[in-house]
Amino acid sequence: MTITVFGHPASTCTLVVLHSLKELGLSYEVVQPSSFEEIKTPEYIATKHPFGRIPSLSDDGFHIYESRAIIRYLINKYQGTKTSTILIPSDVHKAALVDQFISVETSYYSPHLSKLVYQLVFKKHHGGEPDLKIVNEARDEIGKTLDVYEKLLEGKDYLTGEFSLADLLHIPYAFYVFKIGEGDLWNKRPNVSRWWKNLSERECWKNIVTEYKLLELEQ
Numbered sequence: 725m726t727i728t729v730f731g732h733p734a735s736t737c738t739l740v741v742l743h744s745l746k747e748l749g750l751s752y753e754v755v756q757p758s759s760f761e762e763i764k765t766p767e768y769i770a771t772k773h774p775f776g777r778i779p780s781l782s783d784d785g786f787h788i789y790e791s792r793a794i795i796r797y798l799i800n801k802y803q804g805t806k807t808s809t810i811l812i813p814s815d816v817h818k819a820a821l822v823d824q825f826i827s828v829e830t831s832y833y834s835p836h837l838s839k840l841v842y843q844l845v846f847k848k849h850h851g852g853e854p855d856l857k858i859v860n861e862a863r864d865e866i867g868k869t870l871d872v873y874e875k876l877l878e879g880k881d882y883l884t885g886e887f888s889l890a891d892l893l894h895i896p897y898a899f900y901v902f903k904i905g906e907g908d909l910w911n912k913r914p915n916v917s918r919w920w921k922n923l924s925e926r927e928c929w930k931n932i933v934t935e936y937k938l939l940e941l942e943q
Contacts, residue, residue: 738791741798781862813886894923
């Protein structure tokens with residue numbers, strides 16, 4: 725079995741794939757594009773991702789792109805074969821709740837965090853100045869979202885009660901938000917803060933942070 729991930733470890737979409745691979749106990753290799761221009765070449769578009777994005781994954785000749793599709797493929801094929809970690813339960817009701825919170829993350833969480841991270845990390849990294857209006861609006865929206873999460877997480881360590889793919893997908897953007905000093909949005913909400921502590925201290929995530937030197941990335 726040879727699993728190859730084409731992507732960059734600094735990418736949030738690549739990170740959720742790498743973290744999933746770790747949680748499932750799978751061996752893999754990462755092939756990083758040599759430059760942004762490489763993923764826009766005709767060869768890359770024809771063989772890796774038709775929209776010129778990352779990540780994509782190859783598994784013994786089977787090729788798939790888009791991070792969430794990649795993760796679901798890995799879960800369907802490998803979950804339970806190497807570790808006891810369950811990212812999507814087999815129970816139909818529990819699985820439905822995981823999907824529910826994935827939808828919540830997609831709709832109400834990541835869009836606001838991505839704006840904040842883009843303005844304060846990636847835009848600055850490329851020599852631009854953050855748009856403070858967008859930054860402040862994103863902070864406000866994140867706060868509103870986390871107020872709801874504070875209620876949803878009452879008496880629970882994870883969104884559905886047990887760690888799942890729904891929790892995992894929340895991690896990379898939050899990691900960057902903490903890295904740029906915006907962690908008070910989480911820390912001043914006790915249930916959200918406890919939840920983040922549980923997520924950020926998962927051994928597989930800590931291994932990702934160390935292996936790819938995420939704390940050393942420029943901001």
